[in-house]
Structures are given as C-alpha cells and as structure tokens.
Amino acid sequence: MSQTLQKNTKPTNKGTKQLFSNPILEKLSRTHIMVPISILTIAAIGVIYWGISNGAIGVLLAVILFFVGMITFSLIEYLVHRYVFHMVPSTPAREKIQYSVHGVHHEFPKDKDRLAMPPLMSSAITVILFFLFRLIMGNAVFGFLPGFLIGYCAYLGVHYIVHAYQPPKNIFKVLWIHHGIHHYKDHERAFGVSSPLWDYIFGTMPKQTSR
Numbered sequence: 611m612s613q614t615l616q617k618n619t620k621p622t623n624k625g626t627k628q629l630f631s632n633p634i635l636e637k638l639s640r641t642h643i644m645v646p647i648s649i650l651t652i653a654a655i656g657v658i659y660w661g662i663s664n665g666a667i668g669v670l671l672a673v674i675l676f677f678v679g680m681i682t683f684s685l686i687e688y689l690v691h692r693y694v695f696h697m698v699p700s701t702p703a704r705e706k707i708q709y710s711v712h713g714v715h716h717e718f719p720k721d722k723d724r725l726a727m728p729p730l731m732s733s734a735i736t737v738i739l740f741f742l743f744r745l746i747m748g749n750a751v752f753g754f755l756p757g758f759l760i761g762y763c764a765y766l767g768v769h770y771i772v773h774a775y776q777p778p779k780n781i782f783k784v785l786w787i788h789h790g791i792h793h794y795k796d797h798e799r800a801f802g803v804s805s806p807l808w809d810y811i812f813g814t815m816p817k818q819t820s821r
C-alpha cells in the first residue's frame with residue numbers, strides 16, 4: 611500500500627524541509643502545536659456551551675454524543691491515515707500532495723512545527739463540519755462536534771508528545787511504541803495514533819516479532 615513512503619522516505623531525526631518556494635505558504639505550512647489545540651478546544655467548549663445553554667440539547671445527551679464524537683474521530687483518524695496518507699499515488703501531482711501532507715512527516719518525524727494541519731485550514735474545516743453535521747444530525751451536532759474536535763486535539767497532543775519526548779514509564783508508553791513501530795519498523799501497521807483500538811479491530815496491529 612505505501613510503497614512510495616517505504617521507498618523514498620527514510621526517517622531523519624534532525625532537520626526540516628522547505629515545502630513551498632512561496633515564503634507565505636511555507637510559513638503557513640508550519641504551526642506550533644498549541645495554536646490549533648487552543649483554537650479547537652475553545653471552539654469545542656463554545657459549541658457545547660451554546661447548545662446546552664440555549665436548550666438545543668440536554669446535558670446527558672450532550673455528554674453521550676461527546677463520547678460518540680470522540681470515538682468517531684479516532685475511527686476517521688485511523689481510516690485517513692491508512693487509506694489516504696498511505697495510498698499509492700497514481701500521478702506525480704498526487705505524489706507531491708501526499709508528500710506535503712504526510713510523507714514529509716515520515717522523512718522528518720521530529721520536525722515539531724509540522725505535526726498539525728495549518729490552523730487556518732483546521733478552523734475552516736471545523737466551520738464546514740459544523741454545518742455538515744448539523745445538516746445530518748440536527749441539534750446532536752452540539753454534543754457530537756465538540757467530542758470530534760477534542761478527539762482531534764487528543765490525537766494532536768499524543769502525536770506531539772510521542773515525537774517530542776522520551777517514552778514515559780506509565781500506561782502511555784504503549785502509544786510511544788505503537789507509533790514508533792509505524793515510523794521506524796512497519797509503515798503498513800499501527801495506523802492508530804491516539805489509540806491502538808482500530809488497529810485491533812481491523813487487524814493491523816504490529817506483528818509480535820516486530821516488538
């Protein structure tokens with residue numbers, strides 16, 4: 611599936627790469643991880659608060675939908691990573707897009723400014739998702755979308771600390787090892803970052819021997 615990534619991208623633990631010759635685009639391709647996490651957390655709190663305080667949704671239902679939103683995000687995270695970021699690009703243009711979106715991260719896994727989508731893009735996507743989910747599920751959006759956004763923040767946070775820090779001596783070490791295997795041993799496995807749940811379900815857990 612990910613032959614291109616396998617062949618062309620040897621991980622380099624130092625350095626970075628310029629993606630765009632245009633300096634504004636290049637700057638926009640970088641962000642400190644706390645920028646999107648802060649924006650999206652504020653958006654999530656705002657949406658759930660507005661929904662509850664205006665009577666669009668009850669507290670209990672909001673909490674349940676919040677968790678449904680989080681789980682849904684983790685599934686999307688898995689599917690996008692496995693089937694979009696790691697698909698074999700059929701044209702050079704697609705290969706360039708794939709490289710900019712994910713290949714560059716496999717080549718420079720410790721380039722900390724490139725661990726999140728540019729905040730402008732994630733903000734725009736959040737607004738689009740609000741209207742899309744509203745259309746699909748009505749007022750349930752006030753619980754579901756905040757959970758979905760916090761799921762994305764959890765993914766960003768886990769991904770950042772996995773690449774920025776040494777593994778801790780607690781339960782979270784599992785996530786370090788899991789994502790490390792994806793980067794350094796087997797690009798075809800361990801696609802889940804915020805949890806290995808969907809790797810279990812879809813049979814892409816790392817082989818025992820590779821641990």
Ligand SMILES: [Zn+2]
Nearest residue numbers: 691695712792
């Ligand atoms: Zn990957």
Ligand SMILES: [Zn+2]
Nearest residue numbers: 719769789793
């Ligand atoms: Zn990574």
